[in-house]
Amino acid sequence: MIESLKTDLTQWEIGPYDHSLPGPMLLRLRLDGELIVAGEVETGFLHRGLEKALERQLWRSAIPYADRLDPEGALFGELALCLAVEEIAALAVPPRAQSIRVILSELTRISAHMGYIVRVARAVGSETMVHYVLRDREKILDLFELATGARVSLNFLRFGGVQADVTEGFIERVLEICELLRIRLKEYNDLFTYNHAFIKRTRGIGTIAPELARAFGVTGPNARASGISFDVRKEHPYSGYDFLDFEVPVGRRESQHLGDANHRFLLRLQEISTSVEILKQSAEAITSGPFALRKPEESFEVPRGEAYIRIESSRGLLGCHLVSDGGAYPERIQFRPPSLALLSVLPQLVRGIRIEDLPVVLATLDIGVAEADR
Amino acid sequence: MEPNELLQKINKLVPGAILEKQRFGRSAKTCLWVESEKLRELCMALKNDPAIALDWLENLSAMQLEDALVFTYFIRSSRTKERLILRSSVELTSPTERTDFQSLAGVWGMAEPQEREIAELFGIRFLDENGVSMKHTKAAPNHWKGFPLRKSFVFDGDKGTRGGPCR
Numbered sequence A: 001m002i003e004s005l006k007t008d009l010t011q012w013e014i015g016p017y018d019h020s021l022p023g024p025m026l027l028r029l030r031l032d033g034e035l036i037v038a039g040e041v042e043t044g045f046l047h048r049g050l051e052k053a054l055e056r057q058l059w060r061s062a063i064p065y066a067d068r069l070d071p072e073g074a075l076f077g078e079l080a081l082c083l084a085v086e087e088i089a090a091l092a093v094p095p096r097a098q099s100i101r102v103i104l105s106e107l108t109r110i111s112a113h114m115g116y117i118v119r120v121a122r123a124v125g126s127e128t129m130v131h132y133v134l135r136d137r138e139k140i141l142d143l144f145e146l147a148t149g150a151r152v153s154l155n156f157l158r159f160g161g162v163q164a165d166v167t168e169g170f171i172e173r174v175l176e177i178c179e180l181l182r183i184r185l186k187e188y189n190d191l192f193t194y195n196h197a198f199i200k201r202t203r204g205i206g207t208i209a210p211e212l213a214r215a216f217g218v219t220g221p222n223a224r225a226s227g228i229s230f231d232v233r234k235e236h237p238y239s240g241y242d243f244l245d246f247e248v249p250v251g252r253r254e255s256q257h258l259g260d261a262n263h264r265f266l267l268r269l270q271e272i273s274t275s276v277e278i279l280k281q282s283a284e285a286i287t288s289g290p291f292a293l294r295k296p297e298e299s300f301e302v303p304r305g306e307a308y309i310r311i312e313s314s315r316g317l318l319g320c321h322l323v324s325d326g327g328a329y330p331e332r333i334q335f336r337p338p339s340l341a342l343l344s345v346l347p348q349l350v351r352g353i354r355i356e357d358l359p360v361v362l363a364t365l366d367i368g369v370a371e372a373d374r
Numbered sequence B: 001m002e003p004n005e006l007l008q009k010i011n012k013l014v015p016g017a018i019l020e021k022q023r024f025g026r027s028a029k030t031c032l033w034v035e036s037e038k039l040r041e042l043c044m045a046l047k048n049d050p051a052i053a054l055d056w057l058e059n060l061s062a063m064q065l066e067d068a069l070v071f072t073y074f075i076r077s078s079r080t081k082e083r084l085i086l087r088s089s090v091e092l093t094s095p096t097e098r099t100d101f102q103s104l105a106g107v108w109g110m111a112e113p114q115e116r117e118i119a120e121l122f123g124i125r126f127l128d129e130n131g132v133s134m135k136h137t138k139a140a141p142n143h144w145k146g147f148p149l150r151k152s153f154v155f156d157g158d159k160g161t162r163g164g165p166c167r
Helices: A050-055 A062-067 A071-089 A095-123 A127-148 A170-193 A196-202 A210-216 A220-225 A261-285 A339-350 A355-365 A369-373 B003-013 B036-048 B111-123
Strands: A009-014 A026-032 A035-042 A305-313 A316-324 A332-336 B018-023 B030-034 B056-065 B068-076 B083-091 B099-102 B124-127
Touching: A026 A355, A035 A339, A035 A355, A050 A062, A050 A332, A062 A071, A071 A095, A071 A305, A071 A316, A071 A332, A071 A369, A095 A127, A095 A170, A095 A261, A095 A355, A127 A170, A170 A261, A196 A261, A196 A355, A210 A339, A220 A261, A220 A316, A261 A355, A305 B056, A316 B056, A316 B068, A332 B056, A339 A355, A339 A369, A339 B111, B003 B018, B003 B030, B003 B036, B030 B036, B036 B068, B036 B083, B036 B099, B056 B111, B068 B099, B083 B099, B111 B124
Parallel strands: B030 B083, B099 B124
Antiparallel strands: A009 A026, A026 A035, A305 A316, A316 A332, B018 B030, B056 B068, B068 B083
């Protein structure tokens, strides 16, 4: 039951551009004093016509566009597109390229989760934590630069492999960063995670009950924090994830605060640990051999057909439905971004919380407005 | 549940709803073409039947094939992990007018944001079970005319050729 302060209801509009929002969006709230009694979300301010733009590119030049699906997890858009094309064209990706893809995917996941920690820390006013995490995230961006030449939009995957072999010393530096992250995670916990002020700001607010998560199709770390054990890397393995030994962290059903903002934060930290484990295994097991089926500059056409691919991005299930008519251009590329479900569930989550908790709920949900609007 | 067993069950639940059974791409997954008038009834039965329990609409994709708009529903059961692909289509009568189609937001809540997007980008008016139009989102600017994801859509200033950025 929602608490009432019995004041006159007021109407607030936050956005479309506000520092507390995860991106351009408009929140229409009705408030009873400090309590939010109803909320509506309007999106579309970041619509770039991405799917239309993809239809107008030659197959090869579609990859950098897929990068822009979610700038924070650029590699996931590329990977989903490449996997879909490879399924239609029945291309078998060489094992070395598979390992490079997994390493870059997990580095992207860690980098995105670090960005998440920064946003949560900022929402609760912990500037020290922001600087500590950004310091470490730079090291991951350095690794991207070493391997691909780019720090954010990598444009590195190719149909049937990757653009180039990894640079000398890259694998050693991946193993070094695994060790560093193990130390840093403990540091984050000591400094922030179990800080009583942080726990008070995040516990019991913005709770996604498992039934709510199912009803709205919430996936990824937010669903797992609600006790739903679903991870595409386990359910529909791709790029060789089935050969790796890792546990997917899931919120404990018996926990009193299952699915709340605090749970969502803790689960991301556990996911970084899991990604470190995957990175270590992939880096140690990487085989020598070709990194692509063909030279990147060779022309390429996709045969007639269609495919639907799922991958686990840092925010959840990212789907890609691809249709080819056998021509030089894609007939249709449609993405199923995980953030769409989060935007749908948001009005339910803000109902009953206090206005000062809104930035915390928004930050802990990790909504990618760019991928939702496309 | 085996595809044939599922098909028999569906035919019993909603007779005449399935038009054709296909394989989806290279995968072994079954894709069923559904009579558009019976789509909502069928989806409701697939969701509520305890043996099938397809309770999660994972994705809704739309694409234009010649003069028809084809909707592809990727659905799954969170209990049995069974997956199914449903397809239905509607003929696009006019390049400038919206075309009516059944909304499935009353069956799966997740359909709503995806339908709203398709409504604007493909020019579809989704109708609920009472025939009332669902609320449409506004992704494009106010002066925008036409439905950008339709094949007939041409951007201002170009001849509809591919290979360039969208303006």
